[in-house]
Amino acid sequence: MTDAIRRHDTTARGFASDNWSGIHPEVLAALAVANGGHQSSYGSDEYTVALQQIFARHFGDGVAGYPVCTGTGANVVALQALLPRWGAVITAESAHVNSDECGAAEKVAGIKIYPVDAPDGKLTPELVDRQTWGRGHEHRAQPLAVSITQTTELGTCYSIDEIRALCEHAHDRDMLVHVDGARLCNAAATLDAPLRAFTTDVGVDIVSFGGTKNGLMLGEAVVVLAPQRIHDIEYLRMLTTQLSSKMRYLSVQFEALLGGDLWLRNAVHANAMATRLAEAAGAVEGVRIARPVQSNAVFAVLPAEVTARLRRRFPFHVWDEDTGEVRWMCAFDTTAEDVDAFAAAVAEEMSVRA
Numbered sequence: 001m002t003d004a005i006r007r008h009d010t011t012a013r014g015f016a017s018d019n020w021s022g023i024h025p026e027v028l029a030a031l032a033v034a035n036g037g038h039q040s041s042y043g044s045d046e047y048t049v050a051l052q053q054i055f056a057r058h059f060g061d062g063v064a065g066y067p068v069c070t071g072t073g074a075n076v077v078a079l080q081a082l083l084p085r086w087g088a089v090i091t092a093e094s095a096h097v098n099s100d101e102c103g104a105a106e107k108v109a110g111i112k113i114y115p116v117d118a119p120d121g122k123l124t125p126e127l128v129d130r131q132t133w134g135r136g137h138e139h140r141a142q143p144l145a146v147s148i149t150q151t152t153e154l155g156t157c158y159s160i161d162e163i164r165a166l167c168e169h170a171h172d173r174d175m176l177v178h179v180d181g182a183r184l185c186n187a188a189a190t191l192d193a194p195l196r197a198f199t200t201d202v203g204v205d206i207v208s209f210g211g212t213k214n215g216l217m218l219g220e221a222v223v224v225l226a227p228q229r230i231h232d233i234e235y236l237r238m239l240t241t242q243l244s245s246k247m248r249y250l251s252v253q254f255e256a257l258l259g260g261d262l263w264l265r266n267a268v269h270a271n272a273m274a275t276r277l278a279e280a281a282g283a284v285e286g287v288r289i290a291r292p293v294q295s296n297a298v299f300a301v302l303p304a305e306v307t308a309r310l311r312r313r314f315p316f317h318v319w320d321e322d323t324g325e326v327r328w329m330c331a332f333d334t335t336a337e338d339v340d341a342f343a344a345a346v347a348e349e350m351s352v353r354a
Contacts, residue, residue, distance in 0.1 A: 009246060013338045014315035015277075017213075018183075021331035024215030024266065030256035031217070034248045042243060043067070047251040054258045055223055056214075060200040062105045065209070066222045066233050067250040068242035071182050072101045074208035074220040078235050079147065080109045081206060081224075082176045088112035088141035088180070090131045094121050094153045096180055106241060112141035120291070121152030122162065125169035132173060146170045149180040150187045150198070155274075155297030157190045157329075160198045167203030174231065177203065182210035185267035186295040200225045211257055215332045219250040266332035270296035273330035273339050279330075280343035286350050290325050298328040306349045314342050 014020055023031075040046040056066035068074045075097050079089055089105070091098050093115040097105050105111055114131040116123065123146065134140035146166060151157045158166075159282065167177050179199060182188075184207065188195050199207055205226040211219045222237070224230050237243050244250055257263045274296045280288040281300060291299040301324045302310070310316070319325040330339070 002331075011336070012057070012083060014328065014340060015328040015334075016299075016315040016317055018270065018329050018331040020315070021333045023217045024256075024262065024332060027215050027217065027253050027256045027264055030252045031249060031253045034252035035259075037072065037158070039248050041245045043247045043250040043251075043253070047255060048247040049129045051251045051254055054255060055221070058195045058258060059223055059270055060196050062227060063200065064224045064233070065254075066224070067247055067254065068220050068222060068237060069218060069244055069250070070242070071096070071208065071210060072082065072104050073240060073242040074210075074222050075101065075178075076104050076240050077143065077233065077236050077242055078178050078206045078208050078222050078238065079105050079111055079242070080228050081222075081233055082145040083109075084142075084144070084201050085110055086142055087144040088114050088131075089145040089147050090114045090116060090123070090128050090143055090175075091116035091147045092116060092121055092123050092127075092149070092152070095147060096149070096153055096182065096236060097147055099153075101158050110132075112139075112343075114143055116339055120156050120259065121149070121154035121165060122156055123148055124159055125165055128166065128169060128302075132175075135173075140319075145176045145178060147178040147180060149182070151190070151295040153293055154294060155295050155299060156243060157187050157294040160193060160199070160202060162189060163198050163204065164202035171203060174180050176205045176226075179204050179207045181207045182207055182213055183267075183295060185214045185263045186271055188270050189264060189267040190206050206230055211254060213331075214263060215257060216253045219253050221254060254347075267296070270330045270332050270334060273334040273336070274298050274328075277328060277330060277334065277339045277343060280339065281346045284347045284350050287346060296330045298313055298330075299325055300328065301325050302346075302350075306346075306352075309349050309352075310345060313345050 207223045211222045278293040278298045288301040319327045
Protein backbone atom coordinates (compact mmCIF):
# COMPACT_ATOMS: atom_id res chain seq x y z
CA MET A 1 0.00 0.00 0.00
CA THR A 2 1.06 3.58 -0.60
CA ASP A 3 -0.34 7.04 -0.09
CA ALA A 4 1.04 8.16 -3.44
CA ILE A 5 -1.55 9.20 -6.01
CA ARG A 6 -1.21 8.66 -9.75
CA ARG A 7 -1.28 12.20 -11.12
CA HIS A 8 -0.82 11.69 -14.84
CA ASP A 9 -2.63 10.07 -17.73
CA THR A 10 -0.68 6.91 -18.53
CA THR A 11 -2.19 6.80 -22.02
CA ALA A 12 -0.81 10.23 -22.97
CA ARG A 13 1.97 10.12 -25.55
CA GLY A 14 4.38 12.71 -26.84
CA PHE A 15 7.47 13.26 -28.93
CA ALA A 16 9.19 15.96 -26.87
CA SER A 17 12.07 13.91 -25.49
CA ASP A 18 13.17 10.37 -24.80
CA ASN A 19 13.50 11.62 -21.21
CA TRP A 20 9.69 11.75 -21.01
CA SER A 21 9.36 7.97 -21.15
CA GLY A 22 8.89 5.78 -18.09
CA ILE A 23 11.16 3.08 -16.73
CA HIS A 24 11.58 -0.08 -18.78
CA PRO A 25 9.84 -2.97 -16.94
CA GLU A 26 13.05 -5.00 -16.84
CA VAL A 27 14.85 -2.10 -15.19
CA LEU A 28 12.02 -1.59 -12.73
CA ALA A 29 12.19 -5.28 -11.85
CA ALA A 30 15.95 -4.99 -11.30
CA LEU A 31 15.40 -2.22 -8.76
CA ALA A 32 13.17 -4.56 -6.79
CA VAL A 33 15.86 -7.26 -6.96
CA ALA A 34 18.42 -4.89 -5.42
CA ASN A 35 16.03 -3.72 -2.72
CA GLY A 36 15.84 -5.13 0.80
CA GLY A 37 18.48 -5.74 3.41
CA HIS A 38 21.58 -3.63 3.93
CA GLN A 39 24.42 -3.07 1.47
CA SER A 40 27.54 -0.95 1.69
CA SER A 41 27.10 2.62 0.53
CA TYR A 42 28.94 4.91 -1.88
CA GLY A 43 29.82 2.23 -4.43
CA SER A 44 31.31 -0.59 -2.39
CA ASP A 45 28.10 -2.63 -2.71
CA GLU A 46 27.95 -5.94 -4.58
CA TYR A 47 26.07 -4.49 -7.54
CA THR A 48 28.56 -1.72 -8.28
CA VAL A 49 31.49 -4.10 -7.92
CA ALA A 50 29.90 -6.55 -10.37
CA LEU A 51 29.11 -3.74 -12.80
CA GLN A 52 32.80 -3.25 -13.56
CA GLN A 53 32.94 -6.58 -15.38
CA ILE A 54 29.91 -5.61 -17.43
CA PHE A 55 31.53 -2.35 -18.51
CA ALA A 56 34.70 -4.30 -19.35
CA ARG A 57 32.70 -6.65 -21.55
CA HIS A 58 31.32 -3.76 -23.57
CA PHE A 59 34.30 -1.39 -23.61
CA GLY A 60 37.37 -3.58 -23.03
CA ASP A 61 39.58 -4.85 -20.23
CA GLY A 62 41.00 -2.22 -17.93
CA VAL A 63 38.19 0.30 -18.24
CA ALA A 64 36.54 1.68 -15.13
CA GLY A 65 32.91 2.78 -14.82
CA TYR A 66 31.66 5.32 -12.30
CA PRO A 67 27.87 5.62 -11.95
CA VAL A 68 26.61 9.17 -11.48
CA CYS A 69 23.19 10.73 -11.10
CA THR A 70 22.79 12.98 -14.15
CA GLY A 71 24.07 13.52 -17.65
CA THR A 72 25.27 17.02 -16.88
CA GLY A 73 27.08 15.64 -13.87
CA ALA A 74 28.74 12.97 -16.00
CA ASN A 75 29.97 15.58 -18.46
CA VAL A 76 31.27 17.87 -15.72
CA VAL A 77 33.14 15.02 -14.02
CA ALA A 78 34.58 13.73 -17.30
CA LEU A 79 35.74 17.11 -18.57
CA GLN A 80 37.33 17.98 -15.24
CA ALA A 81 39.27 14.73 -15.44
CA LEU A 82 40.64 15.67 -18.86
CA LEU A 83 41.70 19.23 -18.20
CA PRO A 84 43.81 21.33 -15.85
CA ARG A 85 42.30 24.54 -14.50
CA TRP A 86 43.71 26.49 -17.45
CA GLY A 87 42.42 23.98 -19.98
CA ALA A 88 39.75 24.33 -22.66
CA VAL A 89 37.63 21.85 -24.58
CA ILE A 90 36.61 22.19 -28.23
CA THR A 91 33.01 21.26 -29.01
CA ALA A 92 30.40 21.76 -31.68
CA GLU A 93 28.36 24.89 -31.01
CA SER A 94 25.24 22.72 -30.69
CA ALA A 95 26.87 20.40 -28.13
CA HIS A 96 24.84 19.82 -24.99
CA VAL A 97 27.79 20.81 -22.79
CA ASN A 98 27.88 24.17 -24.56
CA SER A 99 24.24 25.05 -25.14
CA ASP A 100 22.04 23.08 -22.73
CA GLU A 101 23.76 22.66 -19.38
CA CYS A 102 23.51 26.19 -17.98
CA GLY A 103 27.28 26.70 -18.22
CA ALA A 104 27.95 23.85 -15.78
CA ALA A 105 31.24 22.84 -17.40
CA GLU A 106 32.52 26.39 -17.12
CA LYS A 107 30.95 27.40 -13.81
CA VAL A 108 31.29 24.15 -11.88
CA ALA A 109 34.31 22.55 -13.53
CA GLY A 110 36.02 25.90 -14.12
CA ILE A 111 37.08 25.12 -17.66
CA LYS A 112 36.70 27.02 -20.93
CA ILE A 113 34.60 25.82 -23.85
CA TYR A 114 35.62 26.74 -27.39
CA PRO A 115 32.56 26.13 -29.62
CA VAL A 116 32.80 25.62 -33.37
CA ASP A 117 29.94 25.98 -35.83
CA ALA A 118 29.16 22.49 -37.15
CA PRO A 119 26.01 22.57 -39.30
CA ASP A 120 25.37 18.82 -38.97
CA GLY A 121 26.40 18.71 -35.31
CA LYS A 122 29.62 16.81 -36.07
CA LEU A 123 33.18 18.00 -35.58
CA THR A 124 35.90 17.22 -38.09
CA PRO A 125 39.69 17.56 -37.73
CA GLU A 126 39.49 20.73 -39.82
CA LEU A 127 36.82 22.22 -37.56
CA VAL A 128 38.82 21.31 -34.46
CA ASP A 129 41.82 23.18 -35.85
CA ARG A 130 39.85 26.42 -35.90
CA GLN A 131 40.30 26.51 -32.12
CA THR A 132 43.67 24.82 -31.56
CA TRP A 133 45.66 28.04 -31.91
CA GLY A 134 47.35 29.75 -28.96
CA ARG A 135 49.07 26.72 -27.49
CA GLY A 136 51.73 27.96 -25.10
CA HIS A 137 50.29 31.48 -24.95
CA GLU A 138 49.51 32.34 -21.34
CA HIS A 139 46.65 34.67 -22.26
CA ARG A 140 44.58 31.93 -23.88
CA ALA A 141 42.93 28.99 -22.13
CA GLN A 142 44.78 26.01 -23.54
CA PRO A 143 42.81 23.78 -25.98
CA LEU A 144 43.65 20.38 -24.54
CA ALA A 145 40.53 18.30 -25.19
CA VAL A 146 37.86 17.61 -27.79
CA SER A 147 34.29 16.67 -26.87
CA ILE A 148 31.87 15.13 -29.35
CA THR A 149 28.30 13.95 -28.88
CA GLN A 150 27.27 10.54 -30.20
CA THR A 151 24.61 10.65 -31.50
CA THR A 152 24.63 14.40 -31.92
CA GLU A 153 22.09 16.92 -30.75
CA LEU A 154 20.97 17.15 -34.38
CA GLY A 155 20.30 13.42 -34.59
CA THR A 156 23.31 12.67 -36.75
CA CYS A 157 25.69 9.79 -36.09
CA TYR A 158 29.47 9.81 -36.39
CA SER A 159 30.87 6.89 -38.35
CA ILE A 160 33.59 4.75 -36.81
CA ASP A 161 36.14 6.21 -39.22
CA GLU A 162 35.09 9.77 -38.38
CA ILE A 163 35.69 9.22 -34.68
CA ARG A 164 38.99 7.45 -35.36
CA ALA A 165 40.17 10.39 -37.46
CA LEU A 166 39.20 12.86 -34.73
CA CYS A 167 40.98 10.85 -32.04
CA GLU A 168 44.14 10.50 -34.10
CA HIS A 169 44.07 14.21 -34.90
CA ALA A 170 43.56 15.18 -31.26
CA HIS A 171 46.20 12.82 -29.90
CA ASP A 172 48.73 14.07 -32.46
CA ARG A 173 48.20 17.48 -30.84
CA ASP A 174 48.45 16.12 -27.27
CA MET A 175 44.70 16.51 -26.75
CA LEU A 176 42.32 14.05 -25.13
CA VAL A 177 38.88 13.03 -26.43
CA HIS A 178 35.57 12.90 -24.57
CA VAL A 179 32.34 11.45 -25.93
CA ASP A 180 29.03 12.67 -24.56
CA GLY A 181 27.20 9.40 -25.03
CA ALA A 182 23.73 10.27 -23.77
CA ARG A 183 22.47 8.32 -26.80
CA LEU A 184 25.47 6.06 -27.34
CA CYS A 185 23.24 3.00 -27.54
CA ASN A 186 21.28 4.59 -30.38
CA ALA A 187 24.55 5.12 -32.19
CA ALA A 188 25.47 1.46 -31.76
CA ALA A 189 22.12 0.50 -33.25
CA THR A 190 22.68 2.82 -36.21
CA LEU A 191 26.24 1.63 -36.82
CA ASP A 192 25.39 -2.04 -36.12
CA ALA A 193 28.57 -2.17 -34.07
CA PRO A 194 29.53 -2.98 -30.47
CA LEU A 195 30.04 -0.04 -28.14
CA ARG A 196 33.81 -0.44 -28.00
CA ALA A 197 34.13 -0.33 -31.80
CA PHE A 198 33.55 3.42 -31.94
CA THR A 199 34.94 4.34 -28.52
CA THR A 200 37.81 2.33 -27.00
CA ASP A 201 39.02 0.77 -30.25
CA VAL A 202 39.35 4.09 -32.08
CA GLY A 203 41.06 6.04 -29.30
CA VAL A 204 38.36 7.74 -27.22
CA ASP A 205 39.69 8.47 -23.74
CA ILE A 206 36.52 8.89 -21.67
CA VAL A 207 32.77 8.50 -22.19
CA SER A 208 29.70 9.89 -20.49
CA PHE A 209 27.49 6.84 -20.95
CA GLY A 210 23.76 7.48 -20.99
CA GLY A 211 21.11 5.33 -19.40
CA THR A 212 18.17 7.61 -18.67
CA LYS A 213 17.23 8.10 -22.32
CA ASN A 214 17.34 4.36 -22.92
CA GLY A 215 15.03 3.02 -20.23
CA LEU A 216 16.60 3.74 -16.84
CA MET A 217 14.82 5.58 -14.05
CA LEU A 218 17.89 7.75 -13.56
CA GLY A 219 21.60 7.29 -13.89
CA GLU A 220 24.52 7.80 -16.23
CA ALA A 221 28.10 6.61 -15.93
CA VAL A 222 31.54 8.06 -16.54
CA VAL A 223 33.54 5.30 -18.22
CA VAL A 224 37.30 5.80 -18.25
CA LEU A 225 38.68 4.07 -21.33
CA ALA A 226 42.29 5.25 -20.96
CA PRO A 227 43.16 4.84 -17.25
CA GLN A 228 46.83 5.43 -18.01
CA ARG A 229 45.98 9.03 -18.93
CA ILE A 230 42.99 9.81 -16.68
CA HIS A 231 43.05 9.58 -12.91
CA ASP A 232 41.22 10.57 -9.74
CA ILE A 233 37.65 10.25 -11.03
CA GLU A 234 36.49 9.08 -7.62
CA TYR A 235 37.52 12.38 -6.06
CA LEU A 236 36.03 14.46 -8.85
CA ARG A 237 32.74 12.56 -8.65
CA MET A 238 32.44 13.37 -4.94
CA LEU A 239 33.62 16.96 -5.42
CA THR A 240 30.92 17.63 -7.99
CA THR A 241 28.11 16.08 -5.88
CA GLN A 242 27.66 13.05 -8.15
CA LEU A 243 28.50 10.31 -5.64
CA SER A 244 25.29 8.49 -4.76
CA SER A 245 25.10 6.98 -1.29
CA LYS A 246 22.71 4.16 -2.29
CA MET A 247 24.63 3.43 -5.45
CA ARG A 248 23.36 -0.12 -5.75
CA TYR A 249 20.15 1.32 -7.22
CA LEU A 250 22.08 3.07 -9.99
CA SER A 251 24.32 0.09 -10.67
CA VAL A 252 21.62 -2.58 -10.82
CA GLN A 253 19.84 -0.55 -13.49
CA PHE A 254 22.96 -0.66 -15.66
CA GLU A 255 23.23 -4.39 -15.01
CA ALA A 256 19.69 -4.82 -16.31
CA LEU A 257 20.45 -2.63 -19.30
CA LEU A 258 23.90 -3.97 -20.24
CA GLY A 259 23.93 -7.46 -18.76
CA GLY A 260 22.01 -8.78 -21.77
CA ASP A 261 20.76 -7.09 -24.91
CA LEU A 262 18.17 -4.71 -23.45
CA TRP A 263 20.34 -1.69 -24.28
CA LEU A 264 20.35 -2.65 -27.95
CA ARG A 265 16.73 -3.75 -28.16
CA ASN A 266 15.60 -0.42 -26.75
CA ALA A 267 17.82 1.61 -29.07
CA VAL A 268 16.96 -0.36 -32.21
CA HIS A 269 13.27 0.09 -31.48
CA ALA A 270 13.51 3.82 -30.80
CA ASN A 271 15.52 4.35 -34.00
CA ALA A 272 13.03 2.32 -36.02
CA MET A 273 10.13 4.39 -34.70
CA ALA A 274 11.93 7.58 -35.77
CA THR A 275 12.43 6.18 -39.26
CA ARG A 276 8.77 5.24 -39.42
CA LEU A 277 7.74 8.71 -38.29
CA ALA A 278 10.00 10.46 -40.79
CA GLU A 279 8.63 8.37 -43.64
CA ALA A 280 5.01 8.93 -42.66
CA ALA A 281 5.23 12.63 -41.85
CA GLY A 282 7.59 13.32 -44.74
CA ALA A 283 4.96 12.00 -47.13
CA VAL A 284 2.54 14.74 -46.05
CA GLU A 285 2.45 17.58 -48.55
CA GLY A 286 4.11 20.69 -47.13
CA VAL A 287 6.18 18.87 -44.49
CA ARG A 288 9.94 18.82 -44.99
CA ILE A 289 12.23 16.45 -43.10
CA ALA A 290 15.11 18.81 -42.41
CA ARG A 291 17.96 16.48 -41.45
CA PRO A 292 19.08 12.90 -42.02
CA VAL A 293 17.33 10.48 -39.64
CA GLN A 294 20.23 8.52 -38.17
CA SER A 295 19.00 7.82 -34.65
CA ASN A 296 15.79 8.31 -32.67
CA ALA A 297 15.35 11.99 -33.62
CA VAL A 298 13.36 13.52 -36.45
CA PHE A 299 13.77 17.17 -37.42
CA ALA A 300 11.07 18.66 -39.62
CA VAL A 301 9.96 22.06 -40.87
CA LEU A 302 6.30 22.99 -40.45
CA PRO A 303 4.26 26.20 -40.70
CA ALA A 304 4.14 27.92 -37.32
CA GLU A 305 0.36 27.72 -37.03
CA VAL A 306 0.41 23.97 -37.71
CA THR A 307 3.09 23.50 -35.07
CA ALA A 308 1.04 25.40 -32.50
CA ARG A 309 -2.04 23.25 -33.09
CA LEU A 310 -0.09 20.00 -33.12
CA ARG A 311 1.61 20.79 -29.82
CA ARG A 312 -1.79 21.03 -28.16
CA ARG A 313 -2.36 17.40 -29.18
CA PHE A 314 1.15 15.92 -28.87
CA PRO A 315 4.01 17.53 -26.91
CA PHE A 316 7.21 18.23 -28.87
CA HIS A 317 9.83 20.97 -29.01
CA VAL A 318 10.37 23.79 -31.46
CA TRP A 319 14.02 23.68 -32.46
CA ASP A 320 14.27 26.93 -34.42
CA GLU A 321 11.44 29.45 -34.35
CA ASP A 322 12.93 31.47 -37.21
CA THR A 323 12.96 28.55 -39.66
CA GLY A 324 9.98 26.62 -38.27
CA GLU A 325 12.15 23.59 -37.54
CA VAL A 326 10.83 21.22 -34.87
CA ARG A 327 12.23 18.11 -33.20
CA TRP A 328 10.36 14.86 -32.65
CA MET A 329 11.96 12.27 -30.36
CA CYS A 330 11.10 8.58 -30.15
CA ALA A 331 11.81 6.41 -27.13
CA PHE A 332 12.04 2.73 -26.19
CA ASP A 333 8.30 2.74 -25.43
CA THR A 334 7.13 4.60 -28.53
CA THR A 335 4.79 2.29 -30.41
CA ALA A 336 3.93 2.04 -34.09
CA GLU A 337 0.42 3.10 -33.11
CA ASP A 338 1.82 6.23 -31.43
CA VAL A 339 3.74 7.11 -34.56
CA ASP A 340 0.83 6.49 -36.89
CA ALA A 341 -1.53 8.55 -34.73
CA PHE A 342 0.90 11.45 -34.67
CA ALA A 343 1.56 11.26 -38.41
CA ALA A 344 -2.19 11.27 -39.01
CA ALA A 345 -2.48 14.38 -36.82
CA VAL A 346 0.27 16.05 -38.86
CA ALA A 347 -1.64 15.30 -42.06
CA GLU A 348 -4.90 16.54 -40.56
CA GLU A 349 -3.44 19.83 -39.35
CA MET A 350 -1.66 20.43 -42.65
CA SER A 351 -4.90 19.85 -44.53
CA VAL A 352 -6.70 22.39 -42.33
CA ARG A 353 -4.09 24.92 -43.32
CA ALA A 354 -4.61 24.16 -46.99
